Amino acid sequence: MTSMRVAQVGSPGQKFEIVRRELQEPGPGHVRITVEAAGICHSDAGFVQAAFPGVRFPLVTGHEVAGRIDALGEGVSDWKVGDRVEVGWFGGNCGHCVPCREGDFIDCTRLRVPGWAYQGGFADSMVAPVSALARIPDELSAAEAAPLGCAGVTTFNALRHSAARPGDRVAVLGLGGLGHLGVQYAQQLGFETIAIARGTDKEPLARELGAHHYVDSTAGKVADALKRLGGAKVVLATAANSDAMTATIDGLTHRGQLIVLGAVPQPLKISPIQLIMGSRSIVGHPSGTAQDVQDTLAFSALKGIRPMIETVPLDEVNDAYERMLSGAARFRMVLTTGN
Ligand SMILES: [Zn+2]
Ligand SMILES: [Zn+2]
Numbered sequence: 001m002t003s004m005r006v007a008q009v010g011s012p013g014q015k016f017e018i019v020r021r022e023l024q025e026p027g028p029g030h031v032r033i034t035v036e037a038a039g040i041c042h043s044d045a046g047f048v049q050a051a052f053p054g055v056r057f058p059l060v061t062g063h064e065v066a067g068r069i070d071a072l073g074e075g076v077s078d079w080k081v082g083d084r085v086e087v088g089w090f091g092g093n094c095g096h097c098v099p100c101r102e103g104d105f106i107d108c109t110r111l112r113v114p115g116w117a118y119q120g121g122f123a124d125s126m127v128a129p130v131s132a133l134a135r136i137p138d139e140l141s142a143a144e145a146a147p148l149g150c151a152g153v154t155t156f157n158a159l160r161h162s163a164a165r166p167g168d169r170v171a172v173l174g175l176g177g178l179g180h181l182g183v184q185y186a187q188q189l190g191f192e193t194i195a196i197a198r199g200t201d202k203e204p205l206a207r208e209l210g211a212h213h214y215v216d217s218t219a220g221k222v223a224d225a226l227k228r229l230g231g232a233k234v235v236l237a238t239a240a241n242s243d244a245m246t247a248t249i250d251g252l253t254h255r256g257q258l259i260v261l262g263a264v265p266q267p268l269k270i271s272p273i274q275l276i277m278g279s280r281s282i283v284g285h286p287s288g289t290a291q292d293v294q295d296t297l298a299f300s301a302l303k304g305i306r307p308m309i310e311t312v313p314l315d316e317v318n319d320a321y322e323r324m325l326s327g328a329a330r331f332r333m334v335l336t337t338g339n
Pocket of ligand 2: 096
């Protein structure tokens with residue numbers, strides 16, 4: 001292979017077009033990856049629409065990438081050609097900003113997100129720094145591994161660093177791309193798991209994924225439903241809906257945490273008193289480092305956790321992207337290259 005297909009967006013808000021580009025050579029500390037699968041994340045829409053600062057066009061997005069290394073740059077010693085690797089939201093860090101100097105790499109002020117800082121994974125091939133690489137265990141196919149680099153690590157890492165301990169009640173708000181993984185991780189991490197979604201249609205799925213309880217958010221006050229179950233130590237808010245998040249806060253136990261994952265600009269309408277009584281807190285949670293991605297992949301293999309995916313060939317990226325945007329995807333769209 002001397003050239004590759006990329007799915008590029010020419011200018012903000014335009015459709016994807018498949019074009020051919022020369023293969024890139026990996027520089028020092030980088031590897032080249034033959035892409036096998038790439039998940040479509042909701043934040044890809046933020047890049048396509050240029051809603052994030054500094055997005056450059058033509059744009060090749062994609063930060064849930066699974067493939068295998070096909071070339072090593074100078075000085076790469078811990079990886080070899082043929083290794084199966086994932087590149088997620090964490091695409092490398094600067095190493096010298098204050099968060100990096102404190103060892104807090106995911107909060108790097110110059111965090112390099114694939115598809116934003118450099119060419120992402122909607123392509124046959126990409127180049128990434130070794131700091132972005134996570135090993136994919138044999139049990140996971142590339143298409144299964146791909147969404148775990150953003151949707152998976154975000155939910156798994158949030159839960160394992162949360163206030164909840166095994167046996168505590170954890171509620172997962174929303175049952176979409178993140179939430180359907182969050183329920184599985186919560187159950188497998190040993191939490192009494194409550195799924196919250198709109199209507200009753202999703203209850204059988206929630207139970208199948210391991211939820212012990214189901215709350216229909218349209219059937220009454222969500223906080224009251226949580227209180228009747230004894231209250232939640234953690235609400236993992238995956239739904240991109242500030243009002244739905246707000247509605248859970250009185251359902252938290254003392255020292256309970258609302259962990260905010262659903263990225264929306266609308267403010268949460270929560271009073272200081274709601275936080276003070278019961279020493280509750282609200283925390284944002286971004287994702288995880290490459291090692292966190294690797295831990296997510298390993299835990300998923302160990303526990304039989306898989307994302308529910310629809311695979312679509314790279315050439316049909318526009319259809320897949322539309323399905324993601326419209327909410328029709330069940331639950332993660334994954335582009336496959338055939339490589
Ligand atoms: Zn993402
Ligand atoms: Zn940094």
